[in-house]
Amino acid sequence: MNITVTPEQPQDNKLTAKVTISAADVDAAIKKTYAEIANKYAFQGFRRGHVPRPIINNMMGLESILAQATNDLLNAADPAIVEELDVTPLGQISFGDEPAIVVEHSDYEATVTIDVRPEAELESYDAPEVNMPPEEVTEAEIDWQLNQLLSYQMTYEDTDEDREVAEGDVIGVDIQNVEGAGHLAAENRTVTLNGMQLPAELQEAIVGMKPGETKDVEWVKSHEHEGEVHEHKFCVKVTVKAIKKAVTPELTDELAKKNFGYETVEKLREAVKEEIEADKKTSLPQLKEDRVVEEMGKRLQLDEVPENYKNEIFNELAQEFLAQLQRQNISLDMYLAARGVKADDFIADLHAQADERTRQSLALDAVAKKMGFEATEADVEAEFERAGIEDVKAAVKQWKDQGRLPAIRDSIKRTKALDYLVENAKVTVKDEVAERAEAQKAESAE
Incomplete structure (x- = not known):
C-alpha cells in the first residue's frame, strides 16, 4: 500500500497524523468491493462474478458500495499507519466519527487519532541501589526452608x-x-x-x-x-x-527419615542446601531485574497512568495467569478455593500488579529514550530467532504487514534499558532471611 503519514506532536497521550492513501490503492479497494459483491450475491440474468458495475449500483446503491470500500481501505491501512509511525496503539486507530467516503481515481486523505502511552520523566536516570541475598547459601535460608517443610507436618x-x-x-x-x-x-x-x-x-x-x-x-x-x-x-x-x-513437630533424625527419606537431620540439611543453591542460580538474576525495575518505577514523575493502558496490562496479566492455570489443568475457582482467596481480593491484587507494571514499563521507556536506545532490524530478527522461528524473514514481514512490529521494538528498547540498569546497579548483599527471622523473634518476644 502506498501511504504517506505526517505525524503531529502528541498531546494528552494522543497522537494525531495526516494520512494520504494513493489513488491506485483507492481504486483497488473499490474494485475489490465490486468483485466481492458480484461473487457473493446472485443477480438475475448474470453469472456470479460477471455483473456490470451499473447493475450493482442500481441494486446496492453507489453510496453503500463506496462506504464498504472505504471501511475495507481503512482497515487495510491500519497496520501501515502503525508501522509508519512506529507506535504501539492503545486500542483502535480512530479515523473520526464519520470518515470521508472514497472517490474513484483520487487520493484519500484523513486525519487519524491514536491513543499512545504517555512519555514521562524520572526523578533520576541513574542505575539504582538494590539489596540482594548472598549468592552462597546461608544457615538462615536452610533453617527457613526446613521450617517450611515442617509446617506441612503441623x-x-x-x-x-x-x-x-x-x-x-x-x-x-x-x-x-x-x-x-x-x-x-x-x-x-x-x-x-x-x-x-x-x-x-x-x-x-x-x-x-x-x-x-x-x-x-x-x-x-x-x-x-x-x-x-x-x-x-x-x-x-x-x-x-x-x-x-x-x-509443629521437632526435627529429629527419626522424623527426617520417616517423613523426608533422609537418614539424619544433617543429611536433610545438605539436601536442602543443594536445592537452594540450584534455585539461586536461576532466581537471583531475575530477582535483581525485578528489584531494579521496581526502584525505577518509584522514580516515575507521573501522577496518574491512563486508564486504557492500565486496563491493557491488566488484561495481559489475566490472560497470562489463566493460560498458566490451563496448562496445569486447574480452573480459577479451584485455584482460589485451594488458597482461601476471595475472587474480589484476587481481582484487586491483579489490578494492583497491573498498576505497578504500567509504571515500571513507562520508567523503562523513559530510560530507553534518555539513553538513545534503538531497535535495529538485526535486533528484531534476533528476537524472532530467540523465539525459535525458522523462517525469520517471512515472520518479520508477516508481523510488519499486521502492524505488530512496533510492539516488538518497544520490548527490545525496554530490554536494553533494563540490561543497562542491571549492569550498573549498585548492590548491597544482605542475608534477608536472617534479618526477617530476627525481626519475627523480636516481635514474638514483645
Whole structure:
C-alpha cells in the first residue's frame, strides 16, 4: 500500500497524523468491493462474478458500495499507519466519527487519532541501589526452608484458653444440623475463621462465643431460578469445643527419615542446601531485574497512568495467569478455593500488579529514550530467532504487514534499558532471611 503519514506532536497521550492513501490503492479497494459483491450475491440474468458495475449500483446503491470500500481501505491501512509511525496503539486507530467516503481515481486523505502511552520523566536516570541475598547459601535460608517443610507436618491441639473466639482463630466445633444444613454437620470439626470455611452468617455468630458455649444459629439464602426467587432456610446448633493452637513437630533424625527419606537431620540439611543453591542460580538474576525495575518505577514523575493502558496490562496479566492455570489443568475457582482467596481480593491484587507494571514499563521507556536506545532490524530478527522461528524473514514481514512490529521494538528498547540498569546497579548483599527471622523473634518476644 502506498501511504504517506505526517505525524503531529502528541498531546494528552494522543497522537494525531495526516494520512494520504494513493489513488491506485483507492481504486483497488473499490474494485475489490465490486468483485466481492458480484461473487457473493446472485443477480438475475448474470453469472456470479460477471455483473456490470451499473447493475450493482442500481441494486446496492453507489453510496453503500463506496462506504464498504472505504471501511475495507481503512482497515487495510491500519497496520501501515502503525508501522509508519512506529507506535504501539492503545486500542483502535480512530479515523473520526464519520470518515470521508472514497472517490474513484483520487487520493484519500484523513486525519487519524491514536491513543499512545504517555512519555514521562524520572526523578533520576541513574542505575539504582538494590539489596540482594548472598549468592552462597546461608544457615538462615536452610533453617527457613526446613521450617517450611515442617509446617506441612503441623497439627492443631486444643488449648485451655477461656476467651472469646476472634476472627482468624482456629477452633474445634460441634455443628448439629437442625434444618437444611446437613452438609455442615460434624463433631469436633477443626475450622479456621477466615471467611472461607464456613458461611458468613455462621462465622459471624461463632465469633464472640467462648469454649463450652452453645448457640442456635439461623439464616436464609435466596436464589433466583427460572425467574422465580427461592429461599432456603438453614438452622444449626453450634458448640465451641476449644480454641486450638498450631503445633509443629521437632526435627529429629527419626522424623527426617520417616517423613523426608533422609537418614539424619544433617543429611536433610545438605539436601536442602543443594536445592537452594540450584534455585539461586536461576532466581537471583531475575530477582535483581525485578528489584531494579521496581526502584525505577518509584522514580516515575507521573501522577496518574491512563486508564486504557492500565486496563491493557491488566488484561495481559489475566490472560497470562489463566493460560498458566490451563496448562496445569486447574480452573480459577479451584485455584482460589485451594488458597482461601476471595475472587474480589484476587481481582484487586491483579489490578494492583497491573498498576505497578504500567509504571515500571513507562520508567523503562523513559530510560530507553534518555539513553538513545534503538531497535535495529538485526535486533528484531534476533528476537524472532530467540523465539525459535525458522523462517525469520517471512515472520518479520508477516508481523510488519499486521502492524505488530512496533510492539516488538518497544520490548527490545525496554530490554536494553533494563540490561543497562542491571549492569550498573549498585548492590548491597544482605542475608534477608536472617534479618526477617530476627525481626519475627523480636516481635514474638514483645
